[in-house]
Amino acid sequence: MILAAFILGAPSVAGAQDLQDVNRLIKQGQHAQALDKLNAYLSGKPKDPLARFLKGVVLTEQGKTNEAINLFQALTEEYPELPEPYNNLAVLYASKGQYEKAKVSLEMAIQTHPSYATAHENLGDIYAKMASAAYDKALQLDKSNKSAETKLALVRDLFPANGKPAGSRGASAKVAPSPAVAPPVAAKETSKPAPPAVVANAPAVATPLPAAPAVAAPAVVPAAPTNTAVKTAAPAASDNDAVLAVVAAWAKAWSNRDVEAYLGFYVASYHPPRETHEAWKSSRRDRILAPKQISVEVLNPKVLSIDGNRAKVAFRQDYKSDRLATVSTKTLHLEKQGGAWRISQESSGK
Template sequence: MRTITKSALAIASLLASLYGQAAFADDASDASKLYKAGQLNEALKKIDAALTQKPKDAQMRFLKGIILTEQNKSAEAITIFTKLTEDFPELPEPYNNLAVLYASNGQYQKASVALEMAIRTNPTYGTAHENLGDVYAKLASQSYDKALQLDSNNATAKLKLNLVKNLIGNTTGGTNPKLNPPAAPTPTTTPVAAAAPMSPTSSAVTKAPEPKPENKAPSKPAAPVINDKDNVITTVESWAKAWSNQDVNKYLAHYAKDFQTPNGESRSAWADDRRSRIEGKGKISVRIEDLSVKVDDNSATVRFKQYYSSDRLSSTSRKVLVMTKHDGKWLIKQERSGS
């Protein structure tokens, strides 16, 4: 029987890893091409194959949700986008697409909640603002309709209902039913880069299903335009917000498992120390300014000025975060003060 050396085992392990990454990249690229060609069932098979390699990959899961939406499988699509909001709460697009699905089913209250979360995640997300306006308009038209049912002579309610109808351009008082899915993200040939959530390189748009006339959807779907730099900035802002809110679990979740602790202690010991310094310490405020980001493949270096204040301490310092991307999510691998 032939003896295999440790060196040979290491090489075999590396080759297996590289093969797995290449297989993921091929499946992800094929899925995107099939989607753009309108071959949705075939695209789903490739997506499922890719997800067996990386089950948490945000880009493939997002594309799967889009395809399920186009196939009128709303319940399955809602499950996909809901899980994405749980795994990647810093991304606004899954919230927005979730809202579009809720609205197409006439669930306008749920749609408004999802859109408010999208805007809270990214206040400059114009699509979500417009969709939220559409949802509010639909809710307003329903309320005015109800008021007129109770009092048909209510001239004020009648006037407001007409104003809403003219505003949203639909004689039924609903919003425009068009639902155009975002372009399919096109994975690159680098396996890990393909895992970046919602980074499109194509503007192709296919025809979407028409919702039922009585249940109108918002006019704008999510257009996944977030790039790596935007993701890094959003993650850092989420980290600072969790710290300010003393949400220690969410704060610690921003750190990678192989985070390089400042004093060489174990990660668990460092985490316990951070928890004791944050929880129950009265009011904490962490503000970030002059933020700059340099992205190099799956690594990023973030520099900023940090303003920290609490009931007992106020300080200003320069901070550097070295971040790494894992399964499409940016995590802090190293943290240091100074330039």
């Protein structure tokens, strides 16, 4: 399972330097020194969430699981909109074999941030662990149950004897790259590399509906095969512009904390995995209105494909608020409905 790191709003210059020093010590494995610095820092700023989060990471690395659990638990109560403390709480519960508690924590992380890839990945691990435990019990109750024995071996293949999940994700409870605590530029520099993508902001649009008239092109009028090919190729540029304009307007509505406009960019039936449309609307409303200010920049937008009434766009999303700052890779799937492009699916990763 993966231990997450997060980025909150930048502290003071002096505070940022102190926490950068802590990050350096953590990377060097000097956890005792890092803890000393954090305790000194927290003596003057006992409520600083980023310093407390880092302390939880250090305590985890030192094997002080119960202390780390108490710290991350407090952060989930004070900052329920952040998924990372829930994720790390789940990692610690799982290390104690408390898989049900871990599952609930990860579900909370996903509820606050439906496209949070780390939580989805860890939740898959938890389900496999729970299945393994269930098959273990089945074998204890009925040692002749060959079906359970086969399934148990299959599930445990995800977790070899060395404790590492199959594949190349690395050791259990691996600490993600240290969180940036400096100004926004540092946050961008420390984010995980994204799939090849792009670097130009799409033009802002004031309305959620694209105004480009060419999207309703009369290309469907029957014609000779050669002419049809010409007509279907012609709208590509305008469709491309219209899709990028919708993405820019979506980001602008989010930045303006205009909830109704923001929700209007999605198809009427939109909902993330394992969440109803109404629950998603409610959680998005809370996450948009909770911060006092938000800035969402679309960096490097690129239309990956347009196939009839479906389009796919990828970009780097630079999100900043008075509570949180993250840079992530985002992919949006859009559908054209009534001449307007609307988001039907989204995913993101660090």
